[in-house]
Amino acid sequence: MKPSAITSHFKLSLDIIYNTRWRNFWTILGIVIGLSSVVTIIAIGNGIKQQINYQLNGSSSQNKFIIQPVAINQSYSGTNLIKSLENISPTSSLSYLDVDGIQGFKNVSSISPFSILKSKVSGSIASDRNGVVIGSNQFLLNYLNISVNSGSFIDQTGDPTNSAVIGQNLAERLFGEISPLGATIDIGGNSFVVEGILNPVNNIPFSQIVDFNNSVFIDYNNAQKITSNNAYIYQEFLTIKDNQKQTLSSLQSHLNAINGNQSNTFITNLSEISYNSKNTLNLLTKLISIVASISLIVGGVGIMNVMLVSVAERTHEIGIRKAIGATNRQIVTQFLVESSILSFVGGIIGITLAYAVDLFIVLSTAIKPVITWQLVVIAGFSSIVIGLIFGSIPAIKAAKKLPIDALRSS
Amino acid sequence: MSLIKLEGISKIFGFGDASSLALDSISLTIEKGEFVAVMGPSGSGKSTLMNIIGLLDKPSQGSYMLDNKYVARLKPNQAAKIRRDTIGFVFQSYNLLNRLNIISNVSLPLVYKGVSSSRRLKLASDILERVGISEKEYFYPNQLSGGQLQSAAIARALINNPKLIIADEPTGNLDSISSILIMELLTEIHRAGNTIIFVTHNPELTRYASRVVYMKDGSIVQDEITPYGQIAKTAKQLLKPSLIRTEEDSLAGVSVLMKTIDKIDSRKNKKDKPKKNRRSKK
Numbered sequence: 242m243k244p245s246a247i248t249s250h251f252k253l254s255l256d257i258i259y260n261t262r263w264r265n266f267w268t269i270l271g272i273v274i275g276l277s278s279v280v281t282i283i284a285i286g287n288g289i290k291q292q293i294n295y296q297l298n299g300s301s302s303q304n305k306f307i308i309q310p311v312a313i314n315q316s317y318s319g320t321n322l323i324k325s326l327e328n329i330s331p332t333s334s335l336s337y338l339d340v341d342g343i344q345g346f347k348n349v350s351s352i353s354p355f356s357i358l359k360s361k362v363s364g365s366i367a368s369d370r371n372g373v374v375i376g377s378n379q380f381l382l383n384y385l386n387i388s389v390n391s392g393s394f395i396d397q398t399g400d401p402t403n404s405a406v407i408g409q410n411l412a413e414r415l416f417g418e419i420s421p422l423g424a425t426i427d428i429g430g431n432s433f434v435v436e437g438i439l440n441p442v443n444n445i446p447f448s449q450i451v452d453f454n455n456s457v458f459i460d461y462n463n464a465q466k467i468t469s470n471n472a473y474i475y476q477e478f479l480t481i482k483d484n485q486k487q488t489l490s491s492l493q494s495h496l497n498a499i500n501g502n503q504s505n506t507f508i509t510n511l512s513e514i515s516y517n518s519k520n521t522l523n524l525l526t527k528l529i530s531i532v533a534s535i536s537l538i539v540g541g542v543g544i545m546n547v548m549l550v551s552v553a554e555r556t557h558e559i560g561i562r563k564a565i566g567a568t569n570r571q572i573v574t575q576f577l578v579e580s581s582i583l584s585f586v587g588g589i590i591g592i593t594l595a596y597a598v599d600l601f602i603v604l605s606t607a608i609k610p611v612i613t614w615q616l617v618v619i620a621g622f623s624s625i626v627i628g629l630i631f632g633s634i635p636a637i638k639a640a641k642k643l644p645i646d647a648l649r650s651s
Numbered sequence: 652m653s654l655i656k657l658e659g660i661s662k663i664f665g666f667g668d669a670s671s672l673a674l675d676s677i678s679l680t681i682e683k684g685e686f687v688a689v690m691g692p693s694g695s696g697k698s699t700l701m702n703i704i705g706l707l708d709k710p711s712q713g714s715y716m717l718d719n720k721y722v723a724r725l726k727p728n729q730a731a732k733i734r735r736d737t738i739g740f741v742f743q744s745y746n747l748l749n750r751l752n753i754i755s756n757v758s759l760p761l762v763y764k765g766v767s768s769s770r771r772l773k774l775a776s777d778i779l780e781r782v783g784i785s786e787k788e789y790f791y792p793n794q795l796s797g798g799q800l801q802s803a804a805i806a807r808a809l810i811n812n813p814k815l816i817i818a819d820e821p822t823g824n825l826d827s828i829s830s831i832l833i834m835e836l837l838t839e840i841h842r843a844g845n846t847i848i849f850v851t852h853n854p855e856l857t858r859y860a861s862r863v864v865y866m867k868d869g870s871i872v873q874d875e876i877t878p879y880g881q882i883a884k885t886a887k888q889l890l891k892p893s894l895i896r897t898e899e900d901s902l903a904g905v906s907v908l909m910k911t912i913d914k915i916d917s918r919k920n921k922k923d924k925p926k927k928n929r930r931s932k933k
């Protein structure tokens with residue numbers, strides 16, 4: 242069909258849609274709601290994925306590993322690494338000895354223990370009865386995507402002075418407006434000196450276990466000291482320089498040996514973990530998208546309905562058009578243009594609504610949905626496709642009418 | 652070569668007991684340049700014949716050659732293209748699209764031909780000028796009188812320069828003055844070379860035709876060549892007061908015809924006796 246005819250159909254379709262706008266409004270509501278929910282769900286998924294990426298593999302995750310007493314696949318059902326800590330009981334904790342042993346390995350560039358204590362933490366103006374205290378070492382800074390705003394991180398292993406680094410929110414809660422650098426912080430009856438304050442950390446949504454912004458970081462040795470050697474290590478964060486395969490296998494046999502030849506410690510690549518959690522997330526996104534797609538189908542059926550009514554109302558018009566020489570294909574095109582404009586309008590409103598919903602989510606939760614331009618294009622395109630698919634039955638019905646019968650109807 | 656050649660054309664509507672024979676083995680040949688009037692009582696099959704000639708409907712039987720092509724059994728799309736390029740329709744009820752203004756209505760056939768929008772407007776504008784309503788280009792159909800609407804419909808029928816114009820009771824909804832204007836317009840188009848077939852109930856209008864075909868019960872009962880400007884002989888019979896009126900006829904349109912005749916009669920009377928009237932008033 243020539244472009245001039247399409248333009249002509251286009252103008253007329255707009256006019257017709259405008260003239261029957263109230264009927265059409267209710268019709269496209271299905272598309273609007275369906276499309277905005279699909280876009281919102283995908284945007285939330287995108288946002289969470291980005292945040293996981295940011296926290297876990299801000300830098301390359303290829304050479305980063307996690308050592309822990311539970312296989313990743315058994316423990317990772319949720320969306321992030323930290324959440325898995327819930328599943329690990331203290332009795333299966335790793336021995337600190339491993340840290341020292343592994344640190345000396347060839348090609349191991351760093352290893353950080355990761356121990357979590359719950360303890361009363363007091364600052365100058367307030368205290369936190371259930372404060373989160375993380376026992377680790379200086380390498381944690383390189384491993385996780387955290388950075389120090391002022392002061393310094395835990396300096397070195399075996400720090401003789403009781404130094405502590407605190408998260409941004411905790412600093413404000415316990416010390417107020419005044420910078421707590423150099424101030425004393427009390428952890429379970431032991432005095433520590435605040436040596437550093439972290440920059441705000443992008444926490445992974447849904448992670449209530451460890452909020453770095455509300456945590457205190459101390460050296461693992463000090464954690465052992467204040468717990469009388471009861472600071473369990475749940476995980477160890479390992480970075481390997483070269484020769485990964487060989488290093489990993491010798492590490493694994495070393496770990497098996499010190500654990501009485503039981504294969505109950507697991508070394509997992511970080512990219513694999515985020516891959517796993519992303520997979521879970523993708524699956525979830527897909528499932529919810531399918532549910533939302535059903536509303537799109539309902540919307541499509543609505544469009545089909547209104548187009549069938551339109552075809553029936555305009556039978557006489559179809560007769561006139563056929564009498565003056567419109568072919569079946571031209572009639573089909575006319576109605577397809579109309580139905581796809583209708584659902585595209587619904588699509589645009591739906592996308593706009595999705596932006597509004599996402600703004601609301603950003604303002605009221607920790608999730609930052611990401612609507613990419615690709616998502617917008619695909620959503621807009623899908624709305625047109627829905628119009629074409631569901632408009633085709635009415636359009637074909639219109640085209641199939643015999644000219645003389647159509648002309649006779651009034 | 653004849654423009655239209657119908658042989659043994661029949662049209663049956665419905666099935667079984669409910670079926671009716673609207674056209675009964677009609678054979679008719681129309682040459683290029685003829686101006687044919689079709690007359691006959693209501694239900695005699697005039698419209699059915701026009702629809703078949705215009706490729707809006709298919710005959711149940713018979714062969715039809717239009718412009719050297721056999722067209723009785725065309726596929727819908729082929730028929731559509733022939734309607735677009737070869738045939739122009741004028742209907743009793745105008746059949747313009749109310750949503751479009753006059754110029755868009757007139758140029759609509761060009762849309763289906765794929766003519767560019769600027770050229771469409773130019774051509775439509777020229778045709779509207781020719782039918783004498785160029786000042787109504789941007790009016791909508793509901794803003795025009797019957798005569799103007801029919802002029803627009805004729806303009807639309809002309810826009811693709813068709814060989815054949817089919818007008819089924821083009822003056823059926825018009826008053827006598829508008830009827831005359833529309834017939835003058837068709838005559839002008841005919842002079843420019845078009846073949847025209849029109850259906851009418853009004854014997855007066857056979858003055859414009861070069862040939863009159865009479866139908867009854869689906870058959871052609873009379874076919875006469877008639878000079879321009881004169882009422883056809885057979886049609887003249889209809890004007891006689893001794894005309895037998897069947898109930899069916901008066902129900903279905905001949906009464907309209909009679910009204911027209913009355914008007915014509917009263918006009919003559921007025922001319923004859925103006926003085927008498929004045930006297931009687933005094």
Ligand SMILES: Nc1ncnc2c1ncn2[C@@H]1O[C@H](COP(=O)(O)OP(=O)(O)O)[C@@H](O)[C@H]1O
Pocket residue numbers: 664665671672673691692693694695696697698699700
């Ligand atoms: N679509 C149709 N279905 C059934 N019968 C029809 C149909 N169209 C026309 N007829 C019948 O065919 C006969 C001729 O009709 P028509 O051609 O409209 O007559 P005219 O135009 O001369 O008044 C009539 O008896 C009419 O009832």
Ligand SMILES: [Mg+2]
Pocket residue numbers: 697698699819
């Ligand atoms: Mg008729």
